[in-house]
Amino acid sequence: MAELVQRVDLIFGEYSDEKYKVLEESLKRSNEDIIKDILDSGLRGRGGAGFPTAIKWKYTAEQPVKEKYVVCNADEGEPGTFKDREILSRVPRKVFSGMAICAKVIGAKKGFMYLRGEYRFMLPDLLKELDEFHAYAKKLKLDFTIEIRMGSGAYICGEESALFESMEGKRGEPRNKPPYPTVAGYLSKPTVINNVETFVNVVMICRIGPVQYRKLGTHDSRGSKVFSVSGDTPKPGIYELELGMPLIRFVEEFGDGDTKAVQVGGASGFCVPMKKFKDTIIGFEGVPTGGSMMIFNSSRSMYNVLHNYLDFFEEESCGQCTPCRVGCQQLKKGIQAVKRGDKPVVYLDQLMKLSETMKITAKCGLGQSVANSFSSIVNNFKEEMIY
Template sequence: MAENKQLKRVDIIFSEECGFKEILSDALKMDNEKIVDELLNSGLRGRGGAGFPTGMKWKFTAQEKGDERFIICNADEGEPGTFKDREILFKVPYKVFGGMAVGAKVIGAKEGYIYLRGEYKFLLNDLQKHLDEFHKTLDALDFDFRIHIVTGAGAYICGEESALFESMEGKRGEPRNKPPYPTVSGYKGKPTVINNVETLVYAFMICRLGSEKFKELGTDDSRGSKVFSVSGDTPIAGIYELELGMPLQDFVDEFGDGDTKAVQVGGAAGFCVPRKKFKDTVIGFEGVPTGGSMMVFNSSRSMFNVIHNYLEFFEEESCGQCTPCRVGCQQLLLGVEAVKRGDKSIDYLDELLKLSQTMKLTSKCGLGQSVANSFSSIVDNFREEMIY
């Protein structure tokens, strides 16, 4: 907790003094290959959670044949415990637009979309005003590109990229089979880049900072910095841009309340790390990745309540199309309740753990595949709390 041990703060995303118009006009003059090379060299990986290299995504889409392509900003920030995209869109929306414009230039898109989480509709008016200004800037730079904002209706699943396309196309938000991937067949079946809000800002800023500068931060597998949403039993809840690759212990030392028993890294779809593993856990793609959510729990919290809450969430937010996710979530939820009540024996937890592994192996999309993350990490580490 000593203040001199404070984690390094980074100020790339929110810094206002960046010379936005200059970056934009410079970036739009850069070679597409150069931009892609810079992104690849920077090691930037998607900040939504899955961590796909951004440069590759842009490169693949640019290589696809076809007259029409799209760039989409995924602002359906629905992961429990994440609220950093909201802040980015509120504070530096023009950087998000800038990232989209650069991406559009690289892949050859004329239209871009921001899929805004339904609950963030309060941002819409301001966002649209900023967007109108931005379009004027684009016109002044003689760059033919337009961004449209569409809003979701509150379904968590629509943050999954292919469900998001379905939703945008006016259909029920259900994930598609993959392949084909969005770079080949995304929105309206056209080659599409879909990036998280934060990723687009980093991509934009890398055009200014250069990849080498970006790479100075982070580790080999997790280059650069990341915006974290810190919540739970912490005296300093909020949004922090930190270097990637930190040991979780350092994070707890700074953000915990001195009595931290577990940190849920990556939201309900992420992993629960218990106290005994803080030292050995690295926050990053080589360790435990996160889309930004860091939920801190102290010893007053019941981990049964935590997993019960997550399962209730998944049981409701599963789109319901695939069996392992739809029924699996119901079984896990009712299963832990039955064990708690004593209707099922303790051994039934092992059956449920096996079931969660089946869900991980067989679910159609990331939602069902990741339920096991929190389920097994909580049940394994806090088994006694599931029973007593």
């Protein structure tokens, strides 16, 4: 591979000669030390929203409640994202270790992995690995067990509070916030819920130390990230890259020479057109991503791309709140009407305003983020919406 982008080998790399070595060593350290390391590392959640992991853990640790939980969000449902699948099949031990370290820090005895329904095929291997983990935990005198819960295919259950509802046997609908999971999560008990990749990052920070970790990435986006590269690229797949790179470098590396746009962060992310490749940073200071990078070349109709996303949102909205349930339908039917000529071009402005309303009034991240792809595609490819 050319040296255009910095390849990293943190997540998938060998991390110790002995199994569960990092966990064993971490268990000997004080909780404050571990939290301080994570804080110093600058680690932010890898699910997409980018909440500082150390703060989440600290708040949960501080709750004066005995019963607490660690939950690993493995409900990887964002279109174009498939990196958790890879992590879980290649380095599940790191994930379990990260959860165990979290359990020690916050004082939890029970952890859950909420696994995407479509990943059921991974369950036998994960359970085997989990048996081994439990054996080690026993050996290390760690009072912590992990249970795997299967999702049933709803995208919304990747939203943390809907995920808790689902785990509790209820309909997967997002809750009102506050209270946040750090105060009232699973069974209304303080809960740390992190993405699969975040837990792995914690293990690697514990292994190499925050100083080494901080050398990767930029001021706002420390560390590396596992990207799921798909679309019009000669080399689709999983790549671990340094955060904070300009998009232009990414396109040079992965594009097919005819790239007109990149959808960063999946259906709920942003569409970046060619003219902005240069000025766009992949990271929290620019366009953040949970890992999905979809590359489109000039043969693609951006109207179809957007229509496809809206189809997805219209169906995957939980239907609970008005802006999301009805808004998604209106956006989809709206662009259809403009395309057909039933509505004037200015109706797109009306739809842009609606997407803005969805962004500020929807109950959860799903409804709020529909506007990201909608406005970035409509703004940048208006002529494709009309003709």
